[in-house]
Amino acid sequence: MAENEMILDPELAAEQKRKAKHRKKVQAYIKKYVSLFIGSIITAVGLEIFLVPNNIIDGGVVGISIMASALTGQPLGIFIILFNLPFLYLGYKQIGKRFAFSTTFAILSLSAWTAYFGPVEKLTGDLFLAAIFGGIITGLGVGLIIRNGGSLDGTEIVAIILDKKSSFSIGEVVMFINLFILSSASLVFSWDKAMYSLVAYFVISKMIDIVIKGLDESYAVMIVTENHEEITAAIMARLGRGVTLLHGEGGYTGDPKKVLYSVVTRLEVDKLKEIVMEKDEASFVTINPVHDIVGGMFKKKAIH
Template sequence: MPKKQNKIVAYIKKYLLLFIGAIITSIGLEIFLVPNNIIDGGIIGISIMLSHITQLPLSFFIVVLNIPFLYLGYMQIGKTFTISTLFSVLSLAYWVAFFLPIPSVTQDLFLAAVFGGITIGVGVGIIIRYGGSLDGTEIVAIIFDKRTSFSVGEIIMFMNLFILGSAGLVFGWDKAMYSLVAYYIAFKVIDIVIEGLDESKAVLIVSDNPDEIADALMARLGRGVTVLHGEGGYTGEPKKVLYSVVTRLEVAKLKLIVQEKDENAFVTINEVHDVMGGRVKKKAIH
């Protein structure tokens, strides 16, 4: 019974956050970008231009243009993703219509692009983090990624450059350039929301003093250390390889600890996009 309750709570939390993400995104659109004829990338950007040309509601195009991509997502990615995306798209359409009568808080195009990009980045980042999407071009990119040599990011970038370039023909080239600013800011903020401000780093340490380093890391950083058993490629001697995950701010302290224990230690540090479980509770750093 507790497991079932936990599953229900997680389910409710997920859709609540998808709903909140849609509200935040709609604020960025209707309070900053749309009134100033600045667009975002993807389906939302196309919807803004079509709404301007036809004078039909933006919410109408957001839903209609995403329908074929939702079908593709269902066929190629899965039901759970499609349901989360449909919920996010319908929520966005509702709140875009809700905020439509509210005037823009600024007529300064640069401020609109900056704060619109930040707001949209936060909203979209929340939605992506919890398994949804607002942009059918992402689905297309995932499908083409499996069939071409281009990555998902490269495909999305190409499509968005075309869409943002089209804004120059509809709204003028100055608005297109401000749209590019808004898109870039949103792109960066999405990364921050998905990965978190407290970015984690995975560390591998090969040393002749592995036990001393492991003890020091646990005592002075309060981080768990996993011992992996390797072998020297040249000598064939067994080696203990230490693996740990630390925050970005702890990397300098970790390097100092390793150098104190073994100046010749080999250390590699890589970015970690998400960490789940297994972390030792943080202790005070001495």
């Protein structure tokens, strides 16, 4: 009997591990779609209570949809769905079905919530306040959707595809398309509405960055040094950060090199530079922003 239990134990442990992994996957899936749903609600509030009633548009497909709705009198949500359909197909073919499904869910949710908030009276008729607060709220919602693997804007899908096939970056393609769309607002509404739309677009873009990157940005640091032991000890002791040691080789000399890799917050960057220069003035340091961190023991520690 004891032998049978001993034999079954590894199988039971494997089954429990499999169930735990499945449970985490389901929880992550639920969290993702709840976030997409909440993001669509927030976006609809920004659009229907601030931007749309004041004839201020966002960029991309949503901006085109706002103008089409104003010209035809039809609900905004209908145009958001219709204009995004060809881009959803492109996204499915070129990027992947997960992205397409997440984006479809976000677009359908946004369309439903714009219909719900459409009849609600606008909070302000001041165009500047509408552009600022509408931009903040809309950017918060769109950022939450993008952070969870979705999108509301077909122009981003086009930009991702063109980025792979041309010398233009995603940001350059999106900016070019949106400048054209925002300029078109002057023909549908007026030049002052077009300029307020540009203000709103700028606020939305900055808010999206904040949601995706966070207020307290993190940076990945790589240090090529001959004095890796002292620098490692100093970073761990004075910043409380972990350090990974990589083995490299000089491209010209062929000499072995030690490369230190660590992640620090924006407030810790200057202190890290000070530590490195103090220990080895001949070291080479590169610092790059990190948009997200998963796993590990990355927590804020006091600088001293």
